[in-house]
Amino acid sequence: MESYRVAVVGATGAVGQEIVSILEERAFPVGQLIPVASERSRGRTVSFRGEEIPIEPLRPGIFEGVDYVLSSAGSFVTAQIAQEVAAAGAILVDNSSQFRMEPEVPLVVPEVNGHALRNHRNIIANPNCNAAILAVVLGPLHREYTIRNLFVATYQAASGAGNRAMTELQDETVALLQGRPHRNTVIPYQYAFNCFLHNTELMDNGYVAEEWKVINELRKILEVPDLPVNVHAVRVPVMRSHAEVIHVEFGSSPSVNELYDLLGNSPGVAVFGSNGWDAAGLGPTPVGVANTNDVMVGRIRRDHTSEHHYDIWITGDQLRKGAALNTVQIAEMLLPVSTCCV
């Protein structure tokens, strides 16, 4: 069986670590794994198929002979990575926001718009975590019932700000419980036992950058450039799964059971319990989906004020479908047919 040289950039970060795990878990045909990170990670290793593979620093020529570069570096370093990847003739699947909105760069959630990969020019963008988790549910809904309007309130986890934010949330929680002061360096708010407007740049129109990303990216993934979509982004003290309240208006009036049937049969989506609730009357939670692949849907109901509006509660692992899993799924679609995978 053919195999490939795969570089993972940001291999010591929360998303990079998850990419390495998922490559192994899904038996991606890796001939050689090259874990790449910044100078700070020199001397560290990553575990892959029982081996400890040394981290390599980013340097000119690092991608020579590499087939796929799966990157979760920040936007700043990403432009440099892209040049190196292009020079080496490799393909870049990029988690940063650097290229997502460039018209010639496909922005892909494989279950929804895998066809967009066809015309790539060696860079494919992986969406914002909320956009990916939302798209896998909204894609089939839009295809079947046409979304007329969409409002989303998010409940976002620490993992979206990386390993350091997750550690900080834990350390701050311990400090608070012990009555000790704690100074955050990653998140500018008290995060333990608190929630707050997403801490990305405030724009002139009153949105924060995180919200604007989700709006633009959903429009691109769903291929509806003028989709009326609005997002309100909030971080909650949860470790690694996002949840979203979806308030959506359709062009028609499907029954709740029709919606559950559709989503239950859609790839990448699972319906929680029996029609959104389990026997104990409990719904899906972020903790319940941590370390799993499907986006979980619960408590779909009709908005009692409107014939065409519905409320939906979804939750998905931010590091998996929100980032690393989607990245590896994109790489799988790039492989020649029959080479891949689980």
Add this chain to the structure above:
Amino acid sequence: MESYRVAVVGATGAVGQEIVSILEERAFPVGQLIPVASERSRGRTVSFRGEEIPIEPLRPGIFEGVDYVLSSAGSFVTAQIAQEVAAAGAILVDNSSQFRMEPEVPLVVPEVNGHALRNHRNIIANPNCNAAILAVVLGPLHREYTIRNLFVATYQAASGAGNRAMTELQDETVALLQGRPHRNTVIPYQYAFNCFLHNTELMDNGYVAEEWKVINELRKILEVPDLPVNVHAVRVPVMRSHAEVIHVEFGSSPSVNELYDLLGNSPGVAVFGSNGWDAAGLGPTPVGVANTNDVMVGRIRRDHTSEHHYDIWITGDQLRKGAALNTVQIAEMLLPVSTCCV
């Protein structure tokens, strides 16, 4: 100065304790305080104006000679309390949901519909915590701009489920951080580092009881029986303040500054920082408003998809404006003019 005999029922609970503090803090003209609780609290005391006052068990005749009964008992005991209060000729301000929707019982947020107190028949209902926190903001907005449609996603704290839920969240968090198992007895989910659909009874229409309360109560307080309002209730691991994402359609198109001006001049409401953000670009948080009285408003913005829609983020102390403060404010309005208060 005239003074009154005031009984506080549920005096050892989270809301009852807060009522006692607020009576003292606001110099309510209490001649005698009678703290009442269940048999389980026998032998305990509450602190009031530097004295330790013994808890009295609920018993026939307990309210003889009492002027005001401020109650935060569960709905089950409340019917019995109401009979005792009526027999004693006292006035009941009740925090349970027992009487809220009875047509002859005023349901009051003093800043919004204090006039509804005029025709009370010795029972006044205090609203659900979300309804009170929302109403103090929505009241002036509706008066000025007419709410055409309203969708609310909640971020609700543990205090809404009482002292035991707050302790449980803390204990469970410690256990999780130490890698020990923990069995919850109050909240049926993992609550630490998690969020979940509000754990009240699921209704046939797909709503949970908590949501339906907020819908009905907002309609009654705002005096718009057919107000198109929809609520999605979620608990987050926060101790004592609720936050709410408000997605609202008005009959007109005020500017964001007009909205901040109106709310900044409305009683019971404060605008965070300079127009919703502070100098560091941070917004209001539940932790920031804990133990304060005003509902804090932040990041009002126009929905970019619609001329008449706006997004608003508010947060208020669940135990204060959401319960105890509003209860004491109602009692203050019942006092003869000039008797009261801070």
